[in-house]
Amino acid sequence: MSLIVKTITRLTVGLILLYGIYIVLHGHLSPGGGFAGGVIIALSFVHLMLAFGKDAVTERISKQTASKLESVGALLFLSIALIGFFGGYFFLNILKKGEPFKLFSAGTIPLSNIAISLKVGIGLLAIFLALVILEEVKREK
Template structure:
């Protein structure tokens, strides 16, 4: 089924008020999460907090529209795939430091402190951790709210 049809299906998810508000707000949450991740080395925040915000924007989709819309946007398979890719990217960044000397060496030029593109590998590590944490928490919430439902309930 097309994703627009599932979104308009009135039997799924919550009421129309919740759906409209969350449709307006979800993109702002996503952008705020990206801001927290990308500016993690300059302002408070970083990969862990930003990753949880990214996961929350998808959790809002699950809560408001039901699990089907969220699965159509990103299925459980792709969520665990992003989880693994984030963890792998973090380890690979660590091993790339070996070309300069030791594990997790900050091998990229540090640049001017305080600018967005600075601090070598720290923004890259932040992005990898954010992808890992966000995808992992989204996957586990998807599993808790869809697969973890008691089988006697009828709305599966």
């Protein structure tokens, strides 16, 4: 890519990542949540990949790290659900609610959003990486 694209990417990729984290953490107060935030976080890495190539992303996050993070997201969501279930509470309802419109006001919803964003974000990034690698294999043949 050109120098302009690479410079703009360096300036914007952190902001996109930060916006995705904001969407995840404030998903119980405003539209958004785990899925939307996970997609935005994954797209920040896709943006980096489009400008600098797949090696720029694979240097920052290895296959093993991505696999572990995706598993942590799934296990975190499952454990939140099972703690509520085995604790005698309603499904996913193990933390007390706070004051309305405050950051810590939604019980387990923010924790669930974090778990879902890990699962969705890493999964989408893995799909995009697989498509890029498949295209490279086709070009070599």
